[in-house]
Amino acid sequence: xxxxxxNFDQVLLIVKGDKxxxxxxxxxxxxxxxxxxxxxxxKKIRVVKFKSKSRYLRTRGHRQKKTKVxxxxxxx
Numbered sequence: 001x002x003x004x005x006x007n008f009d010q011v012l013l014i015v016k017g018d019k020x021x022x023x024x025x026x027x028x029x030x031x032x033x034x035x036x037x038x039x040x041x042x043k044k045i046r047v048v049k050f051k052s053k054s055r056y057l058r059t060r061g062h063r064q065k066k067t068k069v070x071x072x073x074x075x076x
Contacts, residue, residue: 008032030076034069
């Protein structure tokens with residue numbers, strides 16, 4: 001989905017210069033338009049379960065999926 005446009009309509013916080021608008025829980029009528037730059041996976045994290053004196057050892061790996069976006073427009 002690279003180069004796709006994504007619209008976020010659930011915005012928690014907007015900052016304009018010195019003014020900050022915090023939603024309760026969301027900012028009313030706020031929208032953010034962003035362009036997807038890339039989808040990627042983080043470095044692999046290894047998780048080890050170990051119990052001493054019982055010959056029990058399990059290793060699992062996990063790679064978190066992430067998306068890099070470029071914010072194009074913020075409307076409130």
